[in-house]
Amino acid sequence: MRIAVASGKGGTGKTTVATSLALSLAADSAQVGSASNPPLFLDCDVEAPNAHLFLKPTFERRQEVGLLIPHVDEAKCTHCGKCAEVCQYHAIAVLGKKVLVFPQLCHGCGSCTLICPEGAISEVPDVMGMLEGGTTASGIAFARGVMNVGEPMATPVIRQLKKWAVPRPDQIVIMDAPPGTSCPVVESVRGADFLLLVTEPTPFGLHDLKLAVQVGRELSIPMGVVVNRDGIGDHGVDDFCETEGLPILMRIPFERAIAEGVAQGKPLVDIHPEYMAQFQQMLMRIAKGVSSSAADITSDKSNPLFEVTVLDFKRKLTQKQIP
Numbered sequence: 001m002r003i004a005v006a007s008g009k010g011g012t013g014k015t016t017v018a019t020s021l022a023l024s025l026a027a028d029s030a031q032v033g034s035a036s037n038p039p040l041f042l043d044c045d046v047e048a049p050n051a052h053l054f055l056k057p058t059f060e061r062r063q064e065v066g067l068l069i070p071h072v073d074e075a076k077c078t079h080c081g082k083c084a085e086v087c088q089y090h091a092i093a094v095l096g097k098k099v100l101v102f103p104q105l106c107h108g109c110g111s112c113t114l115i116c117p118e119g120a121i122s123e124v125p126d127v128m129g130m131l132e133g134g135t136t137a138s139g140i141a142f143a144r145g146v147m148n149v150g151e152p153m154a155t156p157v158i159r160q161l162k163k164w165a166v167p168r169p170d171q172i173v174i175m176d177a178p179p180g181t182s183c184p185v186v187e188s189v190r191g192a193d194f195l196l197l198v199t200e201p202t203p204f205g206l207h208d209l210k211l212a213v214q215v216g217r218e219l220s221i222p223m224g225v226v227v228n229r230d231g232i233g234d235h236g237v238d239d240f241c242e243t244e245g246l247p248i249l250m251r252i253p254f255e256r257a258i259a260e261g262v263a264q265g266k267p268l269v270d271i272h273p274e275y276m277a278q279f280q281q282m283l284m285r286i287a288k289g290v291s292s293s294a295a296d297i298t299s300d301k302s303n304p305l306f307e308v309t310v311l312d313f314k315r316k317l318t319q320k321q322i323p
Contacts, residue, residue, distance in 0.1 A: 001290055002173040004192035004221075008208025010179035012198045013228035013252070013262075015045075018176040019054040020268040021196075024279035025172060026138040037171045041136075043144035044188035045178040046129060046157045053265045057142035059134040065145065065160045067108030068123035072099045076120035083112035083121060104152045129157045131164050141165070154184040162191075172283075181211045186219070193290045195221040196249070201233035206240060213244065224286065229254040249282050 005018040018041070026038035043051040070083070070092055081094040091105035092112050103126050113121045129147040136142055143165035145157040167173050177188035189195055195216045199209040209225070216223045225241055230251040241248050252258070252268070252275075261271035269276045 001194070001287060002175065002192045003194045003196060003286065004175045004177055004189040005196045005198060006177035006185055006189055006212060006215075007179060007198045008181055008210070008212035009204060012179075012200050012205060013226075014179070014198045015051050015054065015176055016228070016262055016268050017196070017198050017226050017252075018174055019051055020275060021279050021283065022055065022140050022174050023138060023267055023269050024276050025174075025283055026136075026140050027276060028280055037168055038139040038141070039172045039174050040141040040143070040165060040167045042161060042165055042173065042175045043142075044158050044161065044175050044184070046145035046147045046154050046161070046184070047178060049144045049146055051176050052142070052144065054267045055136045055138075055140060055142055057134040057136045057140070059132045061131075061133040063131045063164065064127050065129050065131050065157050065164075066125050066127040067106060067156050068110065069103050069106045069108065069126045070101055070112050070121045071124045072101065073120045073122070074099070076118045078118055078120075080117065082115050082117065086111045086115045107153075108156065128153070131157075131161055133165060141167075141171070154178065155187045158184055158187045162187075181208075181215050185212075186215060189215070189221060190219060192221050194286050195219075195223045196226060196286075197223055197246075198226045198228055199237055200229045201227055201231075201235070201237045203233070203236065205233070206236040209237060210240065213246065222290065224249040227251045249285065250278060 003021070005014050005021065007014050022039050022041045041051065041055065043049040045051075072083075072092075077099055079094050079097055079099065083092050083099070084090075084094045089105045089107050091102050091107070093100045093102075106126070110123065113123055127148070128151045129145055131143065131145055133141075133143040143161060145161040147154055147157050151157075162175075175188055175192065178184045197209060197212050197216070199205045213223065224247045225237075227237060227248055227250070231254040238248070240246075258268065258271055262268070269279065
């Protein structure tokens, strides 16, 4: 099972939720899978990866990542312009007797190489970043992509990260997606069995949550919501989730102790160990919903995912037990 953690905006607490989800699963993976298989964690926010600050993995593997871009042999080139015509991204241009290649625009599709009648175009590697993999103290398999400063496209790095870090059989994969709803997010959540959207109860949070929900529905991925900083803002997020049939799986209160701990690089389940059980319960609900009928998770209100779990220390709410 692959769980993607995303949101429409930055700073909502995606990594806070994703890392605690992984730690909770590693602590008691027998509840949702094999006890011998802690999860695989992928930090797909390759432009600003930060999950390592909370999980503290030891990196054991590294591999350069990039694209194959065109290299033109001017001695063979007849400047016919067919390479420029076939390129949808305008990464190659023919100006008179000169061929210009723009690596920042190239998507590495290879069309120019294939169509060149003179065989004047070959492909050379253009390194865009680094893939790193290792293991945490709790046994979590960890992998991340780190994009080189100044690179314009994160999507190729994310795509190769997902191919490079192969999960073991029956191993749950948790993918920490980048913020927003653009191409890097789409690539990160593509292929996920469940999309966990982290939001905050503010007008900005609601606006970007709506965009993220549209992405999830375009990709036909069942979704659930975690409301972070609960207690601020208004009821717009709650009303939207009720109207759209989106289950709110957890609420994390707006609390100074949490903010201070996260700023110090502490996972949420270390700041408040009581959350460990709540994340495990949420994982069981997600697993049950995905295995039974993934298509019905966000439309059937009899689904156990609609049994909302709330942990709010300030209000001392009574926790529901798993049916």
